[in-house]
Amino acid sequence: MNPAAAARPAGTGLSALPGLPGFRRVLIVTAVEPERAAVLTGLGLAPDDQPRVGAVGPDSVLVVAGGVGPADAAAATARVLTRAECEGSPFDAVLSAGIGGAFPGRADIGGLILGSLSAAGDLGAEDGDGFIDLERLGFGRSRHAVDPLLLRLLRQALPSAAVGPVVTVSTATGSAARTDALRRRVHDATAEGMEGFGVAVAASAAGTPFGELRAVSNEVGPRDRSAWRIPQALGALRDAFAVLATAS
Ligand SMILES: O=C(O)c1cccc(C(=O)CC[C@H]2O[C@@H](n3cnc4c(=O)[nH]cnc43)[C@H](O)[C@@H]2O)c1
Numbered sequence: 001m002n003p004a005a006a007a008r009p010a011g012t013g014l015s016a017l018p019g020l021p022g023f024r025r026v027l028i029v030t031a032v033e034p035e036r037a038a039v040l041t042g043l044g045l046a047p048d049d050q051p052r053v054g055a056v057g058p059d060s061v062l063v064v065a066g067g068v069g070p071a072d073a074a075a076a077t078a079r080v081l082t083r084a085e086c087e088g089s090p091f092d093a094v095l096s097a098g099i100g101g102a103f104p105g106r107a108d109i110g111g112l113i114l115g116s117l118s119a120a121g122d123l124g125a126e127d128g129d130g131f132i133d134l135e136r137l138g139f140g141r142s143r144h145a146v147d148p149l150l151l152r153l154l155r156q157a158l159p160s161a162a163v164g165p166v167v168t169v170s171t172a173t174g175s176a177a178r179t180d181a182l183r184r185r186v187h188d189a190t191a192e193g194m195e196g197f198g199v200a201v202a203a204s205a206a207g208t209p210f211g212e213l214r215a216v217s218n219e220v221g222p223r224d225r226s227a228w229r230i231p232q233a234l235g236a237l238r239d240a241f242a243v244l245a246t247a248s
Helices: 033-043 070-086 148-157 176-185 196-206 230-246
Strands: 026-030 061-065 093-102 112-120 124-127 130-133 143-145 162-168 191-193 210-219
Touching: 026 033, 026 070, 033 061, 033 093, 033 230, 061 070, 070 093, 070 196, 093 112, 093 196, 093 230, 112 148, 112 196, 130 176, 143 196, 148 210, 148 230, 162 196, 191 210, 196 210, 210 230
Parallel strands: 026 061, 026 093, 093 210, 112 162, 162 191
Antiparallel strands: 093 191, 112 143, 112 210, 124 130
16 A cells, blocks of 8 residues: 555545645546556545546545547546536646656656646648648647646656656657657657647636646657557556655
8 A cells, every 4th residue: 555545544535635735626637547547546546436527526636537639638627627616616736647658868668757838749730841830820829838836846746757848649659750840849849648738728728727747658759569668657657646645
């Protein structure tokens, strides 16, 4: 049993995340159930202790699996945030959490990456071999900021984590050419995932501070499914939340 679980009777829920003081009510959005289970296990909670997406309980920390990709992630996050607001208990922070790819040289498999910025990697228009993002097209934004206090607290609690922009894509990268293209589009690109930008859009619309944490399952580059280390990344995700549940 991890220390967070030992400190609390089973089934009572969390009153706060000690690693994020000042953020009383925190929503954590994963893509899939195994990620949600890893986060909850780290927090010392059983998956059935919490409502799934669509319900908002009284706990200060709620973990939902919103689906894979930015659209599902945005819809799930917006639904939970809106419901909580209507019930008079809005969230103070939203974290996008899950496994992800690391751009070469930025983090090891099984390591952690904290987002310093959320960038939509493929939201825009192609122009021959070039790419025009939404800002240059003049009708939207392809970047969302990470809350600076949230990032500072996450860095304090998880000092070994790499920090940098997380690129959200709808199609996971599977070639060297696309890896290079994303690195040209997003300066210092550190991690790739498929949900962060969707969560960030919903958080921004609600005026709720946003952060992102990715545990590295693979390197971004030519597709090599045999090199993915999903159990290792889920273990790192679990351990990160165990730290956040106990850090003071
Ligand atoms: O087998 C494949 O080629 C494949 C392609 C895309 C996604 C997957 C998945 O199994 C999981 C997608 C899931 O995991 C996150 N994730 C993890 N690594 C990456 C990555 O390098 N690029 C984008 N997303 C990644 C993502 O957030 C999804 O939730 C398999």
